Amino acid sequence: MGAPTGTPTARLSLRVDLANGAAVGPGKVRLLELVRDTGSIAEAARAMGMSYRRAWLLVDEVNRSLESPAVAGSAGGRRGGGARLTPAGERLVALYRAVEAAAAAAAGPELDALDGMAAAGFRAGAPEDIG
Secondary structure (H helix, E strand, C coil): CCCCCCCCCCCCCCCEECCCCCEECHHHHHHHHHHHHHCCHHHHHHHHCCCHHHHHHHHHHHHHHCCCCCEEEECCCCCCCEEEECHHHHHHHHHHHHHHHHHHHHCHHHHHHHHHHCCCCCCCCCHHHCC
């Protein structure tokens, strides 16, 4: 009962609430991946369409929530600063993506059923859809 081939299908979006009260979800994980790929919090922020300050605050929140920081930075200067994922950051991303994949695989039939219930032509966030 899934959608025809070539059309978007339902997908799972997970937020993991840690025992210490911190939360890790798709946005923070994508930000970490972009820091890894670009070597820069500023570049990662631009790629996500957010301010540098917002990205820095999210990275700081992740760093403070773990026993070891996920992102290490170097100070700016003539060559500019930079950022990189630490082993803890790489592990966080890998574990989150593994949980996400396992959950999506386990929920496949239910996601297909939910997708089959979706109204054709609905555009989330369109003004005419807001009641």
